[in-house]
Amino acid sequence: MRLPAWMQRRRFATGLAITGFSLVTLAMTKAAEQHNWIGTADPDKEPEEQPAPAPAPPAPCPAPATPDPLLGPRTKEPGSWVGLSPVQSNLPIVVMAGHADSQGTASPGTPGYAVDQQNLPPMQPGIRDELFWNREVQAAVVSKGKARGLNIRSYTPPSISIANDTDPATNWSKAKVFSERGEYVLEIHFDAYRPHGFGSGLIPVLKNIRELNVVDESLAQAFGRFPRNFRGGLGGPRRGIGILEIAMLEPPLETKLRDPRTRQHTVNCLAERVVNALVQGIS
Numbered sequence: 001m002r003l004p005a006w007m008q009r010r011r012f013a014t015g016l017a018i019t020g021f022s023l024v025t026l027a028m029t030k031a032a033e034q035h036n037w038i039g040t041a042d043p044d045k046e047p048e049e050q051p052a053p054a055p056a057p058p059a060p061c062p063a064p065a066t067p068d069p070l071l072g073p074r075t076k077e078p079g080s081w082v083g084l085s086p087v088q089s090n091l092p093i094v095v096m097a098g099h100a101d102s103q104g105t106a107s108p109g110t111p112g113y114a115v116d117q118q119n120l121p122p123m124q125p126g127i128r129d130e131l132f133w134n135r136e137v138q139a140a141v142v143s144k145g146k147a148r149g150l151n152i153r154s155y156t157p158p159s160i161s162i163a164n165d166t167d168p169a170t171n172w173s174k175a176k177v178f179s180e181r182g183e184y185v186l187e188i189h190f191d192a193y194r195p196h197g198f199g200s201g202l203i204p205v206l207k208n209i210r211e212l213n214v215v216d217e218s219l220a221q222a223f224g225r226f227p228r229n230f231r232g233g234l235g236g237p238r239r240g241i242g243i244l245e246i247a248m249l250e251p252p253l254e255t256k257l258r259d260p261r262t263r264q265h266t267v268n269c270l271a272e273r274v275v276n277a278l279v280q281g282i283s
């Protein structure tokens, strides 16, 4: 049967409309696919169905500079020694936390600016904040140092308060033994806040212990160098301990350490400075 002309036109128009509608739908679907492919959230999905955003890569550590954005000022009283003695590539390195056995004694370490000047609670009741941060950096240095292939370990005394300096388990007694058998002993410290503190730097071992070596030199270049006979020769350097004053325990570094959101990253960056210096000194 032949349809009247007006009916034929209408069929043709309807066909065109359907085809047009399909094309538009196809285009919309394609657009939606592309939309998803570039990673934008699909508005049709419930929020919990959306793929989790990729975690942001950790911010890089601040590069060494003067003034230093991470450490703050180097020691205001610098030394002029140079460490030249070579070391073996598998030099045993022992990392200690300063004041780890002297809580409640005459030398417990600095309370830090936050506790002393801002009346904030200590990081851990019963110990000075310096010991808390010394331990954090000690642990990170040993773990990162091992990952970089260093022959490195920590020593931790059995008690936080050993009254007798000559007790065989103190940092001092152990350091004397380790140092005499050729091991490199590094004790992590934070200096007091300004105006009491000096700034960052290495207080190296005394002359009677050994010649200063390339690891001492590398740490001094990274952190600064105190005079060899600083304060007439401290207890640690007399017994073979190199004291590394990481930085003064004051803002902005102390604030970044205390903030749980920036704590681990800041500790890692401090440890990275130490480990980079150790690796450079040895190689």
Ligand SMILES: [Zn+2]
Pocket (backbone or CB within 6 Å): 098, 099, 109, 110, 130, 189, 190, 191
């Ligand atoms: Zn200290």
